[in-house]
Structures are given as structure tokens and as C-alpha cells.
Amino acid sequence: MTMPVADYDKPRALLDQLFQTACPKRVVLLSGGDGVGKTMLLSLCQSRAAGFATTVAIELRNNCVGASEILYRIGSTIGWNLLPRFARRVAMMDGAPNVRINRNWLIGMNNRINVVLSAETRTERDQRLVALTDDLFADLARCDGLFLLLFDMFEQAPSEVRDWLSGPFLARAISGKAEHIRVAIAGRDVPTPENIEWGACSMLHVLEGVREPDPWLSVIDALGYKVPSFASDQPRGFVEGICWRTRGNPYLMMQTIREFPRRDAPA
């Protein structure tokens, strides 16, 4: 069963436009506090993309997803054979510019990216990362089909990753040549759209919960619940009170709704 969603028409429309051929806002940024629906919206977007766009969804949880992991996940989903410039750059940085890039060599790609990005100084790491990012998106620009890159929990990414995603990564992802690349980033905070390189191609939406009772009444109904019997003569007012108490926070609303009686339960 698809979970019913209370309202959120606007952020859903923003994510939906990522699937249009002509898409002026190719970067969607969703920010908001705990339990406000960021992951749910990205999941909806991911389901919508199934069979329609090549999707890479990455949770930047607990400070433990580095740039090399992100590059590896993108490359292995898309297929290294479609990323020849990227692979050649890794070989060069790895000190093997003339190596034959075949299946066996590519099997060790995760490790190779890790090694080339573990340079000692941050400046060198950043320079390497920028060069790899250039090649990744240059390769992707030559591929067919839509590519959807979804990042969740941006606030939990290490600072190097946050800087890279907010800077060189997004700048190249939306460069003119790669119109079929679409990105959504969600988090308690997200890259700031006041960026001169990619800001104009982005839309930020701040999620604030759903304070109106009517969308929740529809959710209650769709899930097969009803308001408790003492409130059955004024269900709207009762749900309005809960919205007021929770400030429409979806996590808290859903927790409360799941304690309601089932509609088919005896009165």
C-alpha cells in the first residue's frame, strides 16, 4: 500500500518537475527539522523514478560517508564502462597512467578511489576531488537518459563532503552540458542556494509540517483509523487540537494517529 501523504503538494511538485525534459530547477533542496518528512519525500521521488531514471540515493548518515564512497556509488550504479574519463583519471592519480582499464582493474575501483583521495593535505585532496568531479560529469554528459542523485541527511556529512557537494559537485552537476542530471538534497540544513554557480538552477523548500486538520483527516481515513469515540461528534476540532499541539509535525502526527481506534473496531 502506498502511504497516504498529508498535503506537501508544493515540495512534491518540485520533486516531480525533476522528471520533466525541460527542467529549469535541476537541484531541489529540502530542509526542515526532525520528523518533518524529508526522507519520506525523497523516497516518493525515488519510487517515481523507478524504470524512468537511473537513481543513486545516498544517506550521509553519521559523518561516515566520504567523497570516495559517493563517487563509487555513483560509478557502480551507472557502470564504470560509461565513465572512461573518470577511470583514466583515477589510473593517472594512482600512478599507472598507461594501465589497461579492463574489468579486473575496475573491480578494484572502490579501493583505488579511496587511495587517490587519501592524499595528505586537504588542498591536494580537494584538487584531486575537483578533477575527478570534472571527469565524472563530463562522462555523464555523454550518457543518455535521466540521472537522479538523491542525498539525505546532508547535515550529518563530514565538512569536506559538505563543502564539495555545495561547491564543485553541484556546479558541475548543473553545468550546461549535463541537462539530464537532476539532484535533490535533504537535511536539517542543506547547501545554501545563494551560490553564484548553481543557485539559479535550484529551488529551496523549507518543510514546516502540516498544521491544517483536513489533510490529516484524509490520512486517518485512508489508513483505516477513526478519531476516538469521545471526539466522534467533532473530529475536525479534535484533529485541529492535535495539529496545534504537534505544530503539524508529521512524525508526531503519525505517532498519534496510530493510537486511534481502527475504523472497523466496535464503538
Ligand SMILES: Nc1ncnc2c1ncn2[C@@H]1O[C@H](COP(=O)(O)OP(=O)(O)OP(=O)(O)O)[C@@H](O)[C@H]1O
Ligand atoms: N506529509 C506527510 N503525510 C503523512 N505522513 C508523513 C508526512 N511527512 C512525513 N510523514 C511520516 O512521518 C514520519 C517522519 O517522516 P520522515 O522520516 O520523512 O522525516 P525526516 O524529516 O526525514 O526526519 P529526520 O530528520 O528525523 O530524518 C514518517 O513515518 C513519514 O512517513
Ligand SMILES: [Mg+2]
Ligand atoms: Mg530522515
